[in-house]
Amino acid sequence: MQTLTKREKILLYVLLCIVVFAGGLFWMLLPALEKHNTLKAEYDTAQLELQSVKASMIDYGDLDKQLKETSEELKNIKNKYYEEMNKEDVDNLITSMTIEHGLTPVSLSIAEADQEDILSYTEYQLQQKKGSSSKSKDGKLKVYNVNLSVSGAITDVQTLVDDVRTTKSLKVSGITYSEEDDEKTTTITFKLFMI
Secondary structure, eight states: OOOOOHHHHHHHHHHHHHHHHHHHHHHHHHHHHHHHHHHHHHHHHHHHHHHHHHHHSOOTTTHHHHHHHHHHHHHHHHHTSBOOOOHHHHHHHHHHHHHHTTOEEEEEEEOOOEEEEOOOHHHHHHHHHHTOOOOOSSOEEEEEEEEEEEESOHHHHHHHHHHHHTSSSEEEEEEEEEEETTEEEEEEEEEEEEO
């Protein structure tokens, strides 16, 4: 057998080192690579679960903002209506408005407060055409029906009616004017809505 030259020995030695290095690398790297792939799959699964949980969670960050907006809206609605009043309070309100406008109250009748449907104008028109009393989907309000007879100048009555239009929830539902002998009487029917 021939002996190897020095150059061949060095090449074999380098080849052996490369084989040992590559074998050790694969021997150590393959298990680590498999572990990496397993952990990567678990990480991806956890990310998907996290995204699905986040998507199904209620966003409480906007809840305070929504609560404030709803409270403001309720406050604005309440400002449009009188608080619940008894008959004496209604009497004082109507009588003081009448006297402020230079009119003399002749009679005042206040019916018991009833619950009335809240109807939009179109619902009211449809109800009037059909002649039926359909139930409102919006709810009910407590309403006093007030009949006030006053004597005084018709211009004072007109200013009273104009001022009533600007009040919270006192509305004029009818006016009749009568003139007997020298007595001029105007009967105004009000609806006082309360919340």
